[in-house]
Amino acid sequence: MAAATKSESNVELDPKYDHYDFPTTSIESREGYSGHLNAAQQAQVHQLRMMLESEGFAGQLDTLTLLRFLRARKFDVAAAKKMLVESDQWRNKMTILEVDDKATRGQQRLLSLDDKPLENPPEQPxxxxxxxxxxxxxGSFKRNLSKYYTQFYHKTDKDGRPCYFEKLGGIKFSELKKEKFTNDKMVLNLAVEYEKMVDPRLPACSRQAGHLVETSCTVLDADGVSILNPGPIYSYVQQTSxxxxxxxxxxxxKMYIINVSKWYWGIWKVVSAFLDPVTASKIHVLSSSDYKAELLKQIPAENLPAAFGGKCNCEGGCELSDAGPWQEDEWKRPAWWEKDPSEATIENKPAEIVTADAAAAAEGETKVAA
Structure with missing residues (x-):
C-alpha cells in the first residue's frame, strides 16, 4: 500500500454511482476501509473508476465495490482493475457444463466460454x-438441496454481520448425484446466495447495526469430513473458494471451522503459514469440545441455532427460516435485483484520470496556499 498523508475525512461518495440508503462508515477503523481512507487511497478510488469509465466498463463502479477490490489487491490500481474486469466477465459468461463422458467425469465446474471444454462450448452462457x-x-431447489446439503443464512453476530452456516461433513454427494444436483448447479446456487447476501442482507444488517456491514460470519461444520475419501468435498470446496x-x-x-479432527490441525498449521496475516486472523479452527463457547463469544445465544450450541429454534427449523433483519420491515428494502433493470442503468462516460501521486501533491499545494 502506497504511503500517504492521513486524511480525517470520510470516504468521498460519487452521486452518479453511490445510491446507498444505509450507513457507509465501516466498523473497521483501519486505513483502506470506508470512512477511514488516507489521501492516496481516496485518489486511487477515483483513478480506478476513471480508468474503467474510459474503457466503457459496464460493471459495478460504486465506491464500496471499488474499495473492496482495491483492498483485495493492496491498493494496486492496475491489479484491482484486472480483477474487477475479470469478475465482470465471469458474471456475464457463466456456463453450466454437465459432463457425462467417463473420461471427463469429475471435471464439472462453472466455466466461461473462453474455456471451450472439449472444443464444444455450451450453447448459452x-x-x-x-x-x-x-x-x-x-424455493423448491433450496428445500430439496437441504435434504442432502445444509447451508443457510440465519440472523446476525454481535458485530451485526449476517451469519452463514454450512455442514461440510454432511454433504451426501452420492444422493446429490442421483437427484441431478451437479457441482455446477450447487455453485450457481451459491453464487446467487452471495448476490442475496450483498443485497438485501448486508444493507439491512447495516441499517440495524448503525454502521457499514460488508462481511459475513461463517460457521463451517467439518464433522464427518473424512481423510479417507477427501476427493468430492475438497474438489467442491476448492471450486467454491x-x-x-x-x-x-x-x-x-469471521470464519469458524468447527468439529475439526486432529489430522486437520496439521494441515491447517501448514496452510495458515502461507495466508495473509489479516486473513489468517479471521479464521478460527475449533474442536468438538471447545467450539460452542467460542461461537457464543461472537454470536448471541438467541441468534445461534440450537444445533450449533445456541438457543434459537425457529418454527419449521432455522435452516429454512432465513431469519434476519433482511426479513424485518424496519430494516429491509427491495434489493437491486427486485427492481426494474432500467432503473439501475447508468451510462459510463470517460473522465480525466487523476493519479494518487497527483492528488496527494494537489492536497499539499492546497495546504501551503492556506
Missing part, C-alpha cells in the same frame, strides 16, 4: 444478474 432475478423463486475469492473479495469477516 448465463448472466448472473439475470439469473438472480429468477433462480429458485418458489475460487469463485468467492475471485468475485466476492473482502466479504469474510
Amino acid at each position: 448465463i448472466k448472473l444478474e439475470e439469473m438472480v432475478r429468477t433462480w429458485d423463486k418458489d 475460487t469463485m468467492s475469492n475471485s468475485n466476492y473479495p473482502e466479504r469474510l469477516g
Whole structure:
C-alpha cells in the first residue's frame, strides 16, 4: 500500500454511482476501509473508476465495490482493475457444463466460454444478474438441496454481520448425484446466495447495526469430513473458494471451522503459514469440545441455532427460516435485483484520470496556499 498523508475525512461518495440508503462508515477503523481512507487511497478510488469509465466498463463502479477490490489487491490500481474486469466477465459468461463422458467425469465446474471444454462450448452462457432475478423463486431447489446439503443464512453476530452456516461433513454427494444436483448447479446456487447476501442482507444488517456491514460470519461444520475419501468435498470446496475469492473479495469477516479432527490441525498449521496475516486472523479452527463457547463469544445465544450450541429454534427449523433483519420491515428494502433493470442503468462516460501521486501533491499545494 502506497504511503500517504492521513486524511480525517470520510470516504468521498460519487452521486452518479453511490445510491446507498444505509450507513457507509465501516466498523473497521483501519486505513483502506470506508470512512477511514488516507489521501492516496481516496485518489486511487477515483483513478480506478476513471480508468474503467474510459474503457466503457459496464460493471459495478460504486465506491464500496471499488474499495473492496482495491483492498483485495493492496491498493494496486492496475491489479484491482484486472480483477474487477475479470469478475465482470465471469458474471456475464457463466456456463453450466454437465459432463457425462467417463473420461471427463469429475471435471464439472462453472466455466466461461473462453474455456471451450472439449472444443464444444455450451450453447448459452448465463448472466448472473439475470439469473438472480429468477433462480429458485418458489424455493423448491433450496428445500430439496437441504435434504442432502445444509447451508443457510440465519440472523446476525454481535458485530451485526449476517451469519452463514454450512455442514461440510454432511454433504451426501452420492444422493446429490442421483437427484441431478451437479457441482455446477450447487455453485450457481451459491453464487446467487452471495448476490442475496450483498443485497438485501448486508444493507439491512447495516441499517440495524448503525454502521457499514460488508462481511459475513461463517460457521463451517467439518464433522464427518473424512481423510479417507477427501476427493468430492475438497474438489467442491476448492471450486467454491475460487469463485468467492475471485468475485466476492473482502466479504469474510469471521470464519469458524468447527468439529475439526486432529489430522486437520496439521494441515491447517501448514496452510495458515502461507495466508495473509489479516486473513489468517479471521479464521478460527475449533474442536468438538471447545467450539460452542467460542461461537457464543461472537454470536448471541438467541441468534445461534440450537444445533450449533445456541438457543434459537425457529418454527419449521432455522435452516429454512432465513431469519434476519433482511426479513424485518424496519430494516429491509427491495434489493437491486427486485427492481426494474432500467432503473439501475447508468451510462459510463470517460473522465480525466487523476493519479494518487497527483492528488496527494494537489492536497499539499492546497495546504501551503492556506
